[in-house]
Amino acid sequence: MPKDASQSAFVEFQRVQKSYDGETLVVKDLNLSMPKGEFLTMLGPSGSGKTTCLMMLAGFETATHGEILLDGNPINNIPPHKRGIGMVFQNYALFPHMTINENLSFPLEVRKIGKSTREEKVKRALDMVEMGAFGGRRPSQLSGGQQQRIALARALVFEPELVLMDEPLGALDKQLREKMQFEITDLAHRLGITVVYVTHDQTEALTMSDRVAVFNDGRIQQLAPPDHLYEEPENSFVAQFIGENNTLEGVVETIDGESCTVRLDGGEVIDAKPVNVSQPGERTKVSIRPERVEFNAERLQKGAHTLKAEVLEFIYMGDIYRTRLRVAGNEDFIVKTRNAPDQRRLQPGEQLEIGWLPSDCRALDA
Amino acid sequence: MTSTSDSSAEQAAASGPMLAADGTPLKKSIARALRMQKLRALALIAPLLIFILVTFIAPIADMLFRSVENQIVSTTLPRTITTLEGWDGSAGEAPGEDVFAALYYDMFVAAEAKEHTKLGTRLNYEQTGISSLFRKSGRKLDDLGKDYQKPFEKAAKDLGDGAAFHALMTGTGPSDSALLESTRARLEALTGDSMAGEIGFAPGAEISALLPLTAAAYADFAVFTARVDGDAPADEDPWEAVYTALAHDLATPGTIEKIASYTGPGAELLQAAADVAPSLPDYRAFFEDVDEDWLDVANWSTIQTYAPNYTSGYFLNAIDMQKTPDGTALRDDDERIYIMLFKRTMFMSLVITFSCILLGYPVAWLLANLPMRTANLLMILVLLPFWTSLLVRTSAWKVMLQQQGVINDVLVWLGLVEDTARLIMINNQLGTIIAMTHILLPFMILPLYSVMQTIPPTYLRAAKSLGATNWTAFWRVYFPQSIPGIGAGSILVFILAIGYYITPEIVGGTTGTFISNRIAYHISSSLNWGLGAALGAILLAAVLLLYWCYDQIVGIDNVKLGG
Numbered sequence: 011m012p013k014d015a016s017q018s019a020f021v022e023f024q025r026v027q028k029s030y031d032g033e034t035l036v037v038k039d040l041n042l043s044m045p046k047g048e049f050l051t052m053l054g055p056s057g058s059g060k061t062t063c064l065m066m067l068a069g070f071e072t073a074t075h076g077e078i079l080l081d082g083n084p085i086n087n088i089p090p091h092k093r094g095i096g097m098v099f100q101n102y103a104l105f106p107h108m109t110i111n112e113n114l115s116f117p118l119e120v121r122k123i124g125k126s127t128r129e130e131k132v133k134r135a136l137d138m139v140e141m142g143a144f145g146g147r148r149p150s151q152l153s154g155g156q157q158q159r160i161a162l163a164r165a166l167v168f169e170p171e172l173v174l175m176d177e178p179l180g181a182l183d184k185q186l187r188e189k190m191q192f193e194i195t196d197l198a199h200r201l202g203i204t205v206v207y208v209t210h211d212q213t214e215a216l217t218m219s220d221r222v223a224v225f226n227d228g229r230i231q232q233l234a235p236p237d238h239l240y241e242e243p244e245n246s247f248v249a250q251f252i253g254e255n256n257t258l259e260g261v262v263e264t265i266d267g268e269s270c271t272v273r274l275d276g277g278e279v280i281d282a283k284p285v286n287v288s289q290p291g292e293r294t295k296v297s298i299r300p301e302r303v304e305f306n307a308e309r310l311q312k313g314a315h316t317l318k319a320e321v322l323e324f325i326y327m328g329d330i331y332r333t334r335l336r337v338a339g340n341e342d343f344i345v346k347t348r349n350a351p352d353q354r355r356l357q358p359g360e361q362l363e364i365g366w367l368p369s370d371c372r373a374l375d376a
Numbered sequence: 377m378t379s380t381s382d383s384s385a386e387q388a389a390a391s392g393p394m395l396a397a398d399g400t401p402l403k404k405s406i407a408r409a410l411r412m413q414k415l416r417a418l419a420l421i422a423p424l425l426i427f428i429l430v431t432f433i434a435p436i437a438d439m440l441f442r443s444v445e446n447q448i449v450s451t452t453l454p455r456t457i458t459t460l461e462g463w464d465g466s467a468g469e470a471p472g473e474d475v476f477a478a479l480y481y482d483m484f485v486a487a488e489a490k491e492h493t494k495l496g497t498r499l500n501y502e503q504t505g506i507s508s509l510f511r512k513s514g515r516k517l518d519d520l521g522k523d524y525q526k527p528f529e530k531a532a533k534d535l536g537d538g539a540a541f542h543a544l545m546t547g548t549g550p551s552d553s554a555l556l557e558s559t560r561a562r563l564e565a566l567t568g569d570s571m572a573g574e575i576g577f578a579p580g581a582e583i584s585a586l587l588p589l590t591a592a593a594y595a596d597f598a599v600f601t602a603r604v605d606g607d608a609p610a611d612e613d614p615w616e617a618v619y620t621a622l623a624h625d626l627a628t629p630g631t632i633e634k635i636a637s638y639t640g641p642g643a644e645l646l647q648a649a650a651d652v653a654p655s656l657p658d659y660r661a662f663f664e665d666v667d668e669d670w671l672d673v674a675n676w677s678t679i680q681t682y683a684p685n686y687t688s689g690y691f692l693n694a695i696d697m698q699k700t701p702d703g704t705a706l707r708d709d710d711e712r713i714y715i716m717l718f719k720r721t722m723f724m725s726l727v728i729t730f731s732c733i734l735l736g737y738p739v740a741w742l743l744a745n746l747p748m749r750t751a752n753l754l755m756i757l758v759l760l761p762f763w764t765s766l767l768v769r770t771s772a773w774k775v776m777l778q779q780q781g782v783i784n785d786v787l788v789w790l791g792l793v794e795d796t797a798r799l800i801m802i803n804n805q806l807g808t809i810i811a812m813t814h815i816l817l818p819f820m821i822l823p824l825y826s827v828m829q830t831i832p833p834t835y836l837r838a839a840k841s842l843g844a845t846n847w848t849a850f851w852r853v854y855f856p857q858s859i860p861g862i863g864a865g866s867i868l869v870f871i872l873a874i875g876y877y878i879t880p881e882i883v884g885g886t887t888g889t890f891i892s893n894r895i896a897y898h899i900s901s902s903l904n905w906g907l908g909a910a911l912g913a914i915l916l917a918a919v920l921l922l923y924w925c926y927d928q929i930v931g932i933d934n935v936k937l938g939g
């Protein structure tokens with residue numbers, strides 16, 4: 011990483027490792043650098059070390075090795091309450107014995123801010139999350155979504171530059187979650203704060219973030235903007251984890267710069283874009299998104315390889331059709347098509363030829 | 377639900393009670409459905425309920441009743457206190473002859489039933505010395521009757537014969553059943569046993585009108601002999617009191633004239649007795665002769681004051697007051713003890729509760745926050761005292777704290793304390809506080825722990841992330857949430873402490889004992905159960921009052937034992 015880039019970074023993890031028990035590394039060699047004002051999401055399956063990273067940043071866990079920098083300064087030895095980082099916890103952690111107003115003025119009180127300023131800031135923060143009328147209530151008297159907003163307001167009321175959120179929407183139902191996703195991103199952009207957001211919900215990660223860091227096994231598998239992540243996954247874990255994905259296994263036959271051919275285990279040969287393979291003979295997993303598969307011969311590119319397929323199941327989902335095929339021995343090959351007037355509904359048992367653009371078909375690690 | 381049924385339901389709600397499908401009111405059908413459930417639940421808890429009622433509630437109720445119950449005076453001396461009603465002790469004069477006469481006959485029956493010493497003991501709580509008065513008089517009562525019996529027997533030998541006297545008192549014609557029934561009732565009250573059943577005697581109405589005192593005294597004798605001793609009155613010689621009564625009746629003006637015209641069975645015996653012409657018994661002189669304290673106004677005032685069936689005397693006593701002829705008044709300085717004991721009990725219980733909070737809070741915190749394995753080990757250490765006998769633990773403290781004990785030895789060895797000035801830590805308040813804090817500590821730790829366990833650690837983290845130091849985070853966020861645990865533990869410890877008995881008894885010496893030790897003394901040594909019950913009732917009331925205050929201030933639903 012160039013020197014000036016690390017200089018301008020607001021939050022930076024440098025070769026950070028973490029182990030709780032001295033035997034296994036929960037976080038292995040984490041390198042991450044984010045500029046001011048970015049909304050970065052850590053996405054990964056449960057147990058992949060996301061919370062641990064967040065806790066190290068907040069100061070509740072210490073890194074076993076490596077350095078964490080905030081605004082260019084190492085913070086390893088700064089206690090949590092001096093870091094000035096706002097935090098939203100998964101279960102909100104609103105203090106149950108205090109009213110909403112008291113909850114919000116707590117961070118201001120411990121900062122010894124005068125009463126009038128305090129009241130003003132609390133009011134502004136409550137208005138910001140549209141909860142101005144609820145100041146006198148106790149947390150238990152609020153619904154989950156309302157508590158969520160209060161937790162957000164409390165993390166923002168002392169105007170931190172960095173806000174951490176650990177699965178803040180995990181406890182909400184789907185509709186509320188979507189509404190809150192929008193509100194949080196909107197607020198973050200309006201206030202210009204830097205956000206590190208942890209979730210295991212990929213839709214949430216894709217819709218909210220400037221960049222997403224996909225975690226697995228204590229490592230960042232890929233750090234990229236959402237569209238890159240989806241369209242250009244760098245390894246088969248990311249391809250599998252983000253969105254729906256069809257995988258065909260095989261061996262690289264020829265490789266030539268931007269294109270390669272893969273002989274599938276069933277014997278068929280297809281074109282693909284080499285991403286994680288470098289030489290013929292290597293095993294590979296070929297990844298194709300369900301919506302990039304084409305079975306209408308007219309729309310197929312000239313000269314593209316096609317594969318034989320048999321329709322196993324047709325599922326009507328309203329906006330799209332989801333069809334399950336048997337392709338090259340894989341019985342879970344999914345094709346998604348838009349519900350349009352000219353679209354054909356495939357019948358189970360139907361035999362057809364499918365194909366795709368070689369650039370949509372990525373040869374990844376096995 | 378369709379809109380039509382919706383609106384019909386609304387109409388029903390507006391016009392009257394909601395109806396179930398079969399047309400009965402909904403409330404009723406729910407009640408019916410729930411009744412079986414309730415009955416079944418009741419049947420399940422019935423054994424426990426009965427157990428508690430029999431072994432816990434009933435004894436407590438009985439004990440509380442004893443603190444005001446005072447029927448012993450009116451059952452033992454029923455006729456005395458009736459005649460005493462008109463007496464005014466403030467004149468400084470002992471009561472008149474009629475009171476002493478009533479006392480004589482009451483005492484005679486009581487002495488036969490061996491109840492007079494109980495009354496003496498009871499009245500002795502209020503007036504020291506009365507007990508010996510009663511005991512002494514009980515032994516001498518026969519003498520007065522014997523003095524009359526001898527001349528009667530000399531005049532007619534059959535006057536001393538049970539069967540002849542029985543025939544005389546039975547007479548002919550209608551019998552005085554009212555006398556018999558009132559006698560029965562009086563003896564029932566006195567002995568507490570049923571007097572129903574065959575007596576083998578019915579006083580003749582004519583003879584009862586002629587010799588009222590004699591008839592009454594003989595009825596006492598007859599009922600007692602038949603129902604208590606189980607003998608036939610006709611087979612037994614009458615009590616001496618009967619001859620006293622006969623003398624009294626014969627000495628009453630007009631009786632001798634009437635006897636001359638009496639023709640019933642034993643008329644000649646009666647005439648022979650009348651010819652003896654006995655003098656009127658001087659009951660007052662008799663009692664004065666037994667013990668001149670019977671003329672002491674103070675003793676009679678005490679009897680009069682405690683004549684009612686219910687008394688506040690025990691309670692007054694329990695708060696260092698007493699009844700005097702002029703109303704209630706504080707006892708003399710050197711007799712006051714209970715108020716001081718109550719205050720001491722409260723104060724020391726508070727100190728013990730606070731030491732338990734102070735020592736228990738950090739332990740509970742550790743229990744709730746240490747990793748599972750270590751916490752379990754610690755928990756075993758906390759529970760360890762429960763596996764040792766209370767007596768053993770208390771005695772161990774005695775060994776530890778005494779002047780030649782382990783702690784003093786160590787302090788002397790360290791040079792912190794001179795060998796000649798060893799600390800006194802036992803047989804005083806300090807000893808009680810130390811030992812009881814140790815014994816009650818688990819009752820503080822356990823509720824605290826179970827409350828702390830439910831406080832997620834994220835609250836502390838949240839507070840710190842909001843800029844609070846460790847201390848502020850603890851004090852403003854963690855501590856308030858642990859208050860319900862402190863409340864529960866404090867109530868538990870305080871209520872246990874306030875009624876604690878064994879430990880103060882063993883390590884408390886004289887300055888470190890509680891009110892409960894005094895209660896135990898009255899229950900088992902002085903046998904003044906009424907006072908013990910009154911002290912217990914006050915203690916119970918104090919606990920309930922504190923509980924109520926606590927509910928007002930903290931709110932009892934804020935008390936948690938977990939969850």
Ligand SMILES: Nc1ncnc2c1ncn2[C@@H]1O[C@H](COP(=O)(O)OP(=O)(O)O)[C@@H](O)[C@H]1O
Pocket residue numbers: 030031036054055056057058059060061062063
């Ligand atoms: N306090 C802790 N002590 C020991 N192990 C922990 C602790 N916290 C988390 N871990 C372990 O670290 C790994 C990563 O946990 P975490 O960071 O919470 O994952 P995520 O938030 O991605 O689900 C998990 O295997 C978890 O068991």
Ligand SMILES: [Mg+2]
Pocket residue numbers: 060061
């Ligand atoms: Mg997590």
